[in-house]
Amino acid sequence: MGVGVDRSSAELAGARRRLGKDVPLVQGEAGRIPLSTACADAVICHLGLMLFSDLPRALADIGRLLRPGGTFAAIVEAPPAVPVPDSLECTWGEVLTDFWNSEFGRDLPDLPLDGRFEPAGLVELCRSVGAFSTGATVTDASVSLSLSPEDLWDRFLSGIYLVSALTERQKRRLRAMAITSFARRAAPDHIVSLHIPLNLLVARRSQPKAID
Numbered sequence: 001m002g003v004g005v006d007r008s009s010a011e012l013a014g015a016r017r018r019l020g021k022d023v024p025l026v027q028g029e030a031g032r033i034p035l036s037t038a039c040a041d042a043v044i045c046h047l048g049l050m051l052f053s054d055l056p057r058a059l060a061d062i063g064r065l066l067r068p069g070g071t072f073a074a075i076v077e078a079p080p081a082v083p084v085p086d087s088l089e090c091t092w093g094e095v096l097t098d099f100w101n102s103e104f105g106r107d108l109p110d111l112p113l114d115g116r117f118e119p120a121g122l123v124e125l126c127r128s129v130g131a132f133s134t135g136a137t138v139t140d141a142s143v144s145l146s147l148s149p150e151d152l153w154d155r156f157l158s159g160i161y162l163v164s165a166l167t168e169r170q171k172r173r174l175r176a177m178a179i180t181s182f183a184r185r186a187a188p189d190h191i192v193s194l195h196i197p198l199n200l201l202v203a204r205r206s207q208p209k210a211i212d
């Protein structure tokens with residue numbers, strides 16, 4: 001059985017709507033997950049690692065949750081973390097900033113991204129956390145999409161955590177702003193292309209040392 005964990009009640013409410021009532025969901029902070037030691041054969045973290053302020057502590061706590069030999073897998077953003085100017089990613093960033101400023105009268109908070117997500121940095125980070133001393137692997141898991149601006153919104157952007165926390169009126173407004181801007185970048189067939197550079201990190205929980 002799986003358990004979903006997130007710090008945000010809005011994100012957990014969205015997960016509850018998607019998953020139904022039978023999947024356990026727990027509110028918790030990375031580094032202090034309120035689950036018992038060695039309770040899991042696997043821990044999966046999807047697009048969360050880059051947001052954790054104390055990553056060594058978060059990884060050590062994930063190691064605590066895993067049984068010896070258990071697997072930790074994470075999808076993380078790969079460099080470049082800064083979108084290429086004029087790209088669709090950049091357009092989405094501009095739309096989001098405009099929306100945020102006009103809706104909330106303040107800047108969109110910067111995400112605490114730094115250079116740790118170079119593959120070698122991730123492997124070294126896992127090695128330095130005792131629980132994953134046997135090392136980790138990082139492989140390319142990038143995604144390329146070609147679809148209409150409307151599908152891009154409906155299938156991907158409408159579900160992301162920043163959007164799912166908005167009111168219905170705010171979502172409609174952001175959708176209209178995004179689709180208008182994406183349509184300007186679309187090819188003559190009304191299709192936009194998006195490349196999302198991602199890496200898959202896999203690390204295995206070390207076995208306890210044999211007692212002589």
Ligand SMILES: C[S@@+](CC[C@H](N)C(=O)[O-])C[C@H]1O[C@@H](n2cnc3c(N)ncnc32)[C@H](O)[C@@H]1O
Pocket residue numbers: 005006007008011028029030045046047048051052053161
């Ligand atoms: C990009 S979203 C991914 C959400 C979900 N894993 C998914 O794939 O749909 C990042 C999530 O990380 C959560 N998050 C960020 N920092 C956190 C922390 N320190 N502890 C727990 N959750 C955190 C946010 O609330 C947000 O829901």
